[in-house]
Amino acid sequence: MMTTEAAEDGKARTGQPWSVRLGRAWRALLGEPDYGPFALGAAAGTEVAIAHPHAAVIEALVNGLHAPAIVLDRDGRVIAFNSAAASVAPALRPREPALISLRTPELVDAIRRAGKRREPQRVEFFDRVPLDRWFEAFVTPVKLPGLERTADLLLITFNDLTPLRRVEQMRADFIANASHELRTPLAALLGFIETLQGPARDDAAAREKFLGIMRVQAARMARLIDDLLSLSRLELNAHLQPNTPVELAPVVRQVVDGLMTLARDRGVDMKVSAPDEPLVVLGERDELVRALENLVENALKYGAAGKRVDITLVRGQTRAGTPEVRITVRDFGPGIPPEHLPRLTERFYRVDVADSRSQGGTGLGLALVKHVLNRHGGRITIESTPGAGAAFTMHIPLHSAETGQGSKSQ
Numbered sequence: 010m011m012t013t014e015a016a017e018d019g020k021a022r023t024g025q026p027w028s029v030r031l032g033r034a035w036r037a038l039l040g041e042p043d044y045g046p047f048a049l050g051a052a053a054g055t056e057v058a059i060a061h062p063h064a065a066v067i068e069a070l071v072n073g074l075h076a077p078a079i080v081l082d083r084d085g086r087v088i089a090f091n092s093a094a095a096s097v098a099p100a101l102r103p104r105e106p107a108l109i110s111l112r113t114p115e116l117v118d119a120i121r122r123a124g125k126r127r128e129p130q131r132v133e134f135f136d137r138v139p140l141d142r143w144f145e146a147f148v149t150p151v152k153l154p155g156l157e158r159t160a161d162l163l164l165i166t167f168n169d170l171t172p173l174r175r176v177e178q179m180r181a182d183f184i185a186n187a188s189h190e191l192r193t194p195l196a197a198l199l200g201f202i203e204t205l206q207g208p209a210r211d212d213a214a215a216r217e218k219f220l221g222i223m224r225v226q227a228a229r230m231a232r233l234i235d236d237l238l239s240l241s242r243l244e245l246n247a248h249l250q251p252n253t254p255v256e257l258a259p260v261v262r263q264v265v266d267g268l269m270t271l272a273r274d275r276g277v278d279m280k281v282s283a284p285d286e287p288l289v290v291l292g293e294r295d296e297l298v299r300a301l302e303n304l305v306e307n308a309l310k311y312g313a314a315g316k317r318v319d320i321t322l323v324r325g326q327t328r329a330g331t332p333e334v335r336i337t338v339r340d341f342g343p344g345i346p347p348e349h350l351p352r353l354t355e356r357f358y359r360v361d362v363a364d365s366r367s368q369g370g371t372g373l374g375l376a377l378v379k380h381v382l383n384r385h386g387g388r389i390t391i392e393s394t395p396g397a398g399a400a401f402t403m404h405i406p407l408h409s410a411e412t413g414q415g416s417k418s419q
């Protein structure tokens with residue numbers, strides 16, 4: 010029975026408890042006549058629980074479902090819902106009218122249509138509270154055989170579309186970014202070709218100059234396509250962990266030797282420090298070379314002002330205590346403001362787009378590094394003090410033969 014003062018108050022003010030008024034509102038929404046007492050099995054105008062003939066069975070079934078599910082009685086009151094549904098609609102309360110807790114207009118409308126037409130309804134909606142999420146809901150009228158019409162139910166199930174929508178959004182952003190990146194050098198190439206065919210047709214000096222620029226732009230497009238292909242190959246093989254033992258000191262040496270000319274051009278001194286003991290990981294050598302090359306090249310390009318780049322190879326431990334190898338590339342350039350750090354490994358993310366482009370960057374380098382490390386069961390960490398430089402560390406699990414745990418030997 011209704012006992013609280015507020016409820017008595019509500020009754021006194023209007024002559025009817027709120028549940029009766031909402032029940033009437035619900036039936037009005039369904040477009041039905043006010044055919045009987047609001048509470049099945051209870052006296053009209055009371056707040057006593059509805060005794061649905063199958064309430065216990067319904068509740069057990071709903072609790073066994075993985076997806077969010079809510080069951081309403083014909084009057085729109087909640088008979089049962091599972092914990093997944095509670096996270097979609099935290100205001101759900103047993104026996105209360107669903108109108109109170111499911112405030113999304115599209116959903117309320119679908120429930121109304123399903124109740125009125127006795128036909129299943131599907132609806133998509135976006136919920137901001139408690140988190141930004143997209144859902145599709147199926148509202149299905151359930152007829153219980155052998156029972157009177159008032160025992161019929163509405164089953165509402167939800168499907169969380171958020172991950173799917175995020176992937177769709179990422180794909181759309183990715184295509185937009187990739188096209189934009191390709192369009193810029195392509196527009197430059199077309200412009201120079203037109204100039205060379207027209208006004209600069211007989212100007213040998215201009216031709217030399219323009220061909221030089223065109224070469225740079227074409228190389229940039231080729232690099233972008235290379236990086237895109239590498240990324241998609243890495244994604245295809247993301248679930249295949251490489252199993253060839255690779256010693257890392259020679260990898261570091263190969264990368265440093267390969268970038269010596271760039272370092273000289275930029276006036277940067279590269280220093281390598283590695284232990285005497287061999288540090289071996291299970292990996293794809295070419296991918297590890299490519300990843301480290303990206304980090305050292307970035308340090309030489311963006312950190313050139315520091316005049317020094319240190320590359321350190323050490324044995325370390327993860328937080329969980331498992332042995333790992335760390336390769337740190339540290340520069341002493343301008344560093345990176347902290348707000349950019351969490352997003353640096355996103356595709357096409359750059360701190361300064363013009364700076365990256367002028368250095369021939371594609372914005373894909375750190376995304377590639379992250380993918381390579383994921384595939385190797387490792388990770389990348391970035392530290393930076395603006396004004397004092399940046400340190401990028403590749404963490405890769407140490408091969409267990411090296412840790413004395415006796416797996417594959419080299």
Ligand code: ADP
Binds near residue numbers: 308
């Ligand atoms: P890019 O092709 O632009 O170099 P990356 O993914 O390799 O792409 O790097 C993303 C961005 O991170 C760069 O554009 C640059 O703004 C920033 N960055 C990377 N390394 C450094 C560094 N050592 N010092 C300062 N900024 C860096």
